[in-house]
Amino acid sequence: MANYLWKNRHGTYYFRVRIPLKYRYYFDLKAEFRxxxxxxxxxxxxxxxxxxxxxxxxHMEGIDRMAKSKAPGSFQIDYEVCVTExxxxxGARKITRKLDMSPEEHEQLGDDRVxxxxxxxxxxxxxxxxxxxxTIHCPALPGVFEDYIAxxxxxxxITEVQYRGTVAIIIGLSGDxxxxxxxxxxxxxxxxxxxLLPPNMNHISSPYRDMTVKQVIASKHDKVLSPTTIKHxxxxxxxxxxxxxxxxxxxxxxxxxxxKATTVDKSKGRDAISNADVAKIFSCYLYNADExxxxxxxxxxxxxxxxxILAFTGCRLNEACQLYTEDIQQDDGAxxxxxxxxxxxxxxxxxxxxxxxLHKTLITAGLPEFADQQRRAGHxxxxxxxxxxxxxxxxxxxxxxFCRGLFKSxxxxxxxxxxxxxxxxxxxxxxxxxxxxxxxxxxxxxQSVTEEVYGANKFTGRQLRTALNKLQYGFDFAxxxxxxxxxxxxxxxxxx
Numbered sequence: 001m002a003n004y005l006w007k008n009r010h011g012t013y014y015f016r017v018r019i020p021l022k023y024r025y026y027f028d029l030k031a032e033f034r035x036x037x038x039x040x041x042x043x044x045x046x047x048x049x050x051x052x053x054x055x056x057x058x059h060m061e062g063i064d065r066m067a068k069s070k071a072p073g074s075f076q077i078d079y080e081v082c083v084t085e086x087x088x089x090x091g092a093r094k095i096t097r098k099l100d101m102s103p104e105e106h107e108q109l110g111d112d113r114v115x116x117x118x119x120x121x122x123x124x125x126x127x128x129x130x131x132x133x134x135t136i137h138c139p140a141l142p143g144v145f146e147d148y149i150a151x152x153x154x155x156x157x158i159t160e161v162q163y164r165g166t167v168a169i170i171i172g173l174s175g176d177x178x179x180x181x182x183x184x185x186x187x188x189x190x191x192x193x194x195x196l197l198p199p200n201m202n203h204i205s206s207p208y209r210d211m212t213v214k215q216v217i218a219s220k221h222d223k224v225l226s227p228t229t230i231k232h233x234x235x236x237x238x239x240x241x242x243x244x245x246x247x248x249x250x251x252x253x254x255x256x257x258x259x260k261a262t263t264v265d266k267s268k269g270r271d272a273i274s275n276a277d278v279a280k281i282f283s284c285y286l287y288n289a290d291e292x293x294x295x296x297x298x299x300x301x302x303x304x305x306x307x308x309i310l311a312f313t314g315c316r317l318n319e320a321c322q323l324y325t326e327d328i329q330q331d332d333g334a335x336x337x338x339x340x341x342x343x344x345x346x347x348x349x350x351x352x353x354x355x356x357x358l359h360k361t362l363i364t365a366g367l368p369e370f371a372d373q374q375r376r377a378g379h380x381x382x383x384x385x386x387x388x389x390x391x392x393x394x395x396x397x398x399x400x401x402f403c404r405g406l407f408k409s410x411x412x413x414x415x416x417x418x419x420x421x422x423x424x425x426x427x428x429x430x431x432x433x434x435x436x437x438x439x440x441x442x443x444x445x446x447q448s449v450t451e452e453v454y455g456a457n458k459f460t461g462r463q464l465r466t467a468l469n470k471l472q473y474g475f476d477f478a479x480x481x482x483x484x485x486x487x488x489x490x491x492x493x494x495x496x
Contacts (some may be wrong), residue, residue: 004049005042006034008246012151013037013045015052036247038151138178138250141171148243156347158393165202166236169193172213180250182241187256190237194230198223205401231261272421277412278473281307284410287480289488301370302383302399304485309367310416312359312471314423314441315339317403317416321395322346323382328371331355332461335368339442345388345395348442356440357465366482423471430470435459440468 006016016034035052037045145167149160173193174186193213198221201208208216225233234256241254273281285292286304302321309320319339324346327338340346340353358367374382389397403416420441427437436459459467 004053005037005045007040010243010246011040012247013039013042013049015045015049017053017056034249138180139248140176140178141167141182142176144179144244144248145240147247148240151243156349162232163236163240166233167240168202169197169213169233170237178250179244179248182251182255184255184258187237187259190256191230191234191259191261193217194225194233197225199225199229227262234259234261271414271418272425273412273414273418274422275474277407277410277414278311278422279475280410280412281407282311282475282477282480284406286406286485292488300385301482301485302386303402304482305367305370305383306399307403307416307419308362308365308480309337310419311422311473312361312468313337313356314420314437315356316349316420316442317400318394318396319348319442321383321386321399324380325371325375325382326380328358328368328382334358334461334465335363336461347394352442354439354442355461357461357468359468359471361477361480364478365480370482422473426471426473427467430472432467432470436464436467440464 004015004017006014008014014034014036016032019031019033033056037048039045039048145163149163152160154160170186170190173189174182196217197213198208198216200206201211201216203209208219208221211219238254238256238259241251241256245251245254284290286307306317306320309315310317313320315337322343322345323337323339324343327340329336329338335358336355337358338353338355339348341348342353371382374384383395383399386395386399387397388395393400400416407415420443423441424437424443427440428434439459
């Protein structure tokens with residue numbers, strides 16, 4: 001059995017068997033039959049290979065029976081020497097010769113005659129050339145990419161969306177050609193184009209959504225992709241073609257391997273939302289008695305709660321939007337938010353769920369009472385008004401657009417994601433241990449072996465509450481309560 005198994009460098013097992021010369025006529029002249037077993041587990045591979053061995057042997061027996069059923073002399077020996085001429089990128093020509101002969105012809109001529117023919121065709125092209133070499137099908141990138149997607153296990157659906165965006169750019173520039181046609185020129189073209197593309201060009205509200213990649217490059221736009229985004233695109237392209245070269249015989253190299261993005265200066269960090277901008281956000285019409293904009297609706301609870309939850313947990317936007325009412329719970333007598341992926345529509349970026357104590361501001365604002373109201377109203381999810389998006393953003397798409405528009409109108413620098421950096425920055429400045437701050441916001445960071453294996457960074461609820469309540473923005477949140485928001489929403493609805 002071991003002779004039939006082969007494991008590639010990515011750990012995937014393949015079934016592989018040599019095809020005897022006299023049978024190759026029935027296998028498009030291929031010398032080997034190979035099939036992916038789609039598993040990295042040896043026991044599973046052996047079980048699946050047994051079925052393929054039985055099928056292969058049965059197929060060979062069928063060919064033998066077909067040959068024996070023919071009466072002697074009922075066929076004419078009419079073999080062909082197939083010559084293929086391939087032009088290389090360097091300008092040289094590569095000539096390949098193959099012997100197209102049926103098993104019956106092989107048997108009639110005998111091994112010695114066949115060997116003599118093979119020796120002759122390898123030294124000269126003389127002799128009958130009755131047909132060109134059979135066309136060997138090479139899969140195109142779109143189909144191979146779907147195979148790649150099927151073999152990945154990503155933590156969040158946004159990763160697949162990002163990969164699809166990268167491949168769409170590659171295909172838009174080079175076409176959906178066979179994978180063995182991609183070369184360094186395609187890789188350089190891809191890198192050069194990234195520096196000319198605008199951000200979010202595939203977003204649902206983007207004016208470039210229905211344009212081709214080349215049309216987008218030719219159009220006028222003020223902003224271009226950031227160095228970080230360009231680096232991510234190149235990293236994804238390298239990973240994809242690295243997988244292809246390891247899993248497909250048709251491509252034995254990675255054309256993107258030598259492509260490098262501009263080095264990103266991580267020392268500058270990402271922008272946190274400043275205390276001054278925090279004050280702007282929580283002093284706007286959502287949280288005070290100001291008149292609401294004419295076209296804004298004020299009754300959606302998510303518009304009130306999501307910014308507050310982000311500001312006092314540092315969680316990711318979709319982590320807040322996908323919460324269930326049961327995720328607001330008591331643990332050892334204290335209120336916590338349980339960020340987890342126990343439901344089918346929940347995803348976490350990373351490998352661990354976490355229970356984050358409720359900051360006193362969230363308790364004062366009434367989050368536990370709100371969760372209880374939603375439960376009693378028959379809602380499983382905390383924010384049922386948010387719809388799930390198949391774009392990879394989960395439940396965060398609509399509220400994300402609302403918050404970004406709100407921040408821009410208020411003159412706030414940054415996006416909702418900036419609260420993650422604000423929380424870490426504020427806790428660090430309050431002398432909270434970095435590991436605690438990372439745990440609170442759900443950032444695994446670089447763990448030591450001790451932390452990884454023995455859980456040295458598993459803090460008690462009391463430790464986390466003490467740390468989190470040091471989080472301050474220099475702004476008085478005492479006036480922000482969901483009860484006042486509800487009262488204003490009712491008044492607003494009656495006026496309209």
